[in-house]
Amino acid sequence: MRRSSIVALALALLPALAAAQHDHGAPRLGTVSFPNSGVRAAQTPFLRGVALLHSFEYEDAAAAFREAERADPGLAIAYWLESLTYSPILWREDDPDAGRRAVARLAPTPAARLAKAGTARERAYGAAVEAFLADTTPAARVVAFADSMRAVAERYPDDLEASAFASIGAMMAQQAGGLPPARRREETERATRFAERVFAASPNHPGAAHYLIHVADMDQSYAPRALPAARAYDKIAPDATHALHMPSHVYLSLGMWDDLVASNERAWASSRAWVRARGRTGADLSFHALTWLQYGYLEQGRWRAARALLDTTRAVLAGADLAGAAHVDARYAPGALAFLYAAETGRWDDVAIDGPTTAPTGPSTAAGREAGFLAASRYAHAVAGAMRGDTTAVIAVARTLGGVPDSATWTTRSPLAMLNALTLDALAARGRGDSALALARLRAAAAFEDRVPVIGPPSYVSAHELLGGALLASNDPRGAAVEYERSLAHQPNRSLALLGLARARAASGDRAGAADAYRKLLANWVRADADLPALAEVRAGARD
Structure with a gap:
């Protein structure tokens, strides 16, 4: 074990290091406090690596940890944290072999590496990471890491870094742990609790703000509560690209x-x-x-x-x-x-x-992420064909994506998969002139759309809005208005939904309701192109 005097030195250096980074133009990445057993020369790069890791700047974080390792080749915690940079689970990427190679530079086996831990606390972190690097399934690895980090955070309640890593561990388990719904809700609650603990104690901590924003991804109802974190994050870490982007997750939800x-x-x-x-x-x-x-x-x-x-x-x-x-x-x-x-x-x-890619072109470490892009690419190709009057592509891609299964098995597929399958079938039916089937499929698709998490720009056309347009065209403006309202309940303040709602209300004789929708849309369009097709209509409608 490292000498206690070295630990005390590291603790004493933390405020000075933060000031030195600010004074000398070092990256502005927020405030982290991670007392450790490393030598003085390892502290600045190590702390920079921790801050970068919390902001998902993985490549730069790995480089910072390697710099700390060169300054102190025996600083085990640096190797363990470096290994985490190779598996951005929330991005559906995972390269455990790279992580294992990183820790192998410290020692060849988990037992040998754990023996090199400078303190009992660092050993507890190391055990959690070793569980994540175990030779087992990805789901088992993320659950083991989440459980282990929760235990570390509970054992060291004053260690904000333990709580921060427990929060991200819970998110990893919630997303990739293959857990039943009740357990996923528990992990969401844990992620929230740990991140809120850190944000309350250290409002300039990059991980706290970042992870609260991700909580809003997992539970959209949390978005209003995450707004203070969103407002803060880009100011906490203005030199981290991802920190500049992440607040928009909350902004989109609202x-x-x-x-x-x-x-x-x-x-x-x-x-x-x-x-x-x-x-x-x-x-x-x-x-x-x-x-x-x-x-x-x-x-x-x-x-x-x-x-x-x-x-x-x-x-x-x-x-x-x-x-x-x-x-x-x-x-x-x-x-x-x-x-x-x-x-x-x-x-x-x-x-x-x-056109759709016929097979994933990326390596296995990004297979999960590429699979999502591939499905979206095929779907986009089919929808584009349908909108141009070519239903051949719709039918072909619908089959590739599994088609519309028997209704008894609808619950076995994800809400997004069912939304896409039913929407494509509706577009194919519309192309054949079967309006009744098209409406039925869109109604079913809209029910699944309500269950699709809003965590980014839509990769699909809204079934609610397609259905609203179809109902409006078939002289059912009140039914159309209901669908546009449901779209706005799911994805607040969407301009297309507001435009459809205004038109539906106007067609049903609800002039006041139409004017309200037009005014909300006009607020979105303050900077709109002067020749935007519906702009004159919206301005006129907002005045009524």
Whole structure:
């Protein structure tokens, strides 16, 4: 075990290190306090690594931990935390072999590594990470890590880092642990409790604010309570690209489009600066932030700006190597952005939506993430075909995605899978002229849409809004209004839903209700393109 004097030195250095980082222009990443047994030279890079890890800046975090390891080759906790950077579970990526290689540089076996822990507390952290690196299923690994970190946090209630890692561990188990619904709710509650504990005690802690925002992803009803964390996070860690983007998760849940756009404009600029500073290609840019930015522009009625991002994407990716786990988002970005633009504007003939990829092209470490993009790509291709009058693609892709199963087995598939399958079947029925079946399928799809978590720009066309449009066209404006209201209950303040609702209310004779919807939409469209097709209608309707 390291000498207690070294531990005391590390503790004494923490405030000085924070001040030194600020004074010398070091990255602004928030405040973390992780007393450890390392030598003085290891402290600054180690603490920087912890802060970066909490902000999901995995590559930079790994580099910081390796710097700490070079300064103190026996600092076991640095190796353990480095290993976590290779498995961003919430991003559906996992490379446990890379993590195992990292800790193998410390010692060849878990027992040998745990023997090198500088303190009992560090050994407890190490045991949790070793459980995560065990040779078993991903689900078993994340549950073991969550359970172990919860025990560490309960054993050391004053250790805010233990609570922070217990929070993210609970999120990992909730998402990837294969748990029954009741246990998933328990993990959500634990994630919330631990993150709130840290945020209350240390409002400048990057993980606390970050993880409270993720709680709102898991439970949308928490979004209003997460708003203070969202407001704080980009100020806590303004030099972490992901921290600039993350507040927009809460803004999207609450329909705060101006804030969402500002958040992702900063994140996209930060991403481009990061790429330039490291001499990387456009494939390393944050297309996640860019997709959110485009959605915000569309909700603001800034169609030209949203369309321009398609050109930007193709320009920055020209000639770039898109292979590898790190570039999954880049591979699918052009098609995803084109679909989002067409779905929100109705201009299906204005953009080329890339055809579906026939098989995942990424390595196994990103297989989960790529599978989601692949399904979305196939769905987008089919919807685009249907909107252009080609139902052949709809039928083919619907079969690829499993089609519409017997109603008795609907509960065995995810709400998103059922939403997509039923919507495609509705579009195919509409293409055949079978309006009754199309309406029935859309009603069923809309029920599943209500159960799809709102954690990002929609990768699907809203069944509520399709159904609302169909009902309005068939002279049922009151029924249409109900569907648009349900869409807004699920995804607050959506511009398309507000426009449909205003028109439905106007058609049913509800002038006051129509004017209210038009005014809300006009507030979204303060910066809208001057030639936006419905802008004159909305302005006139808002005056009634």
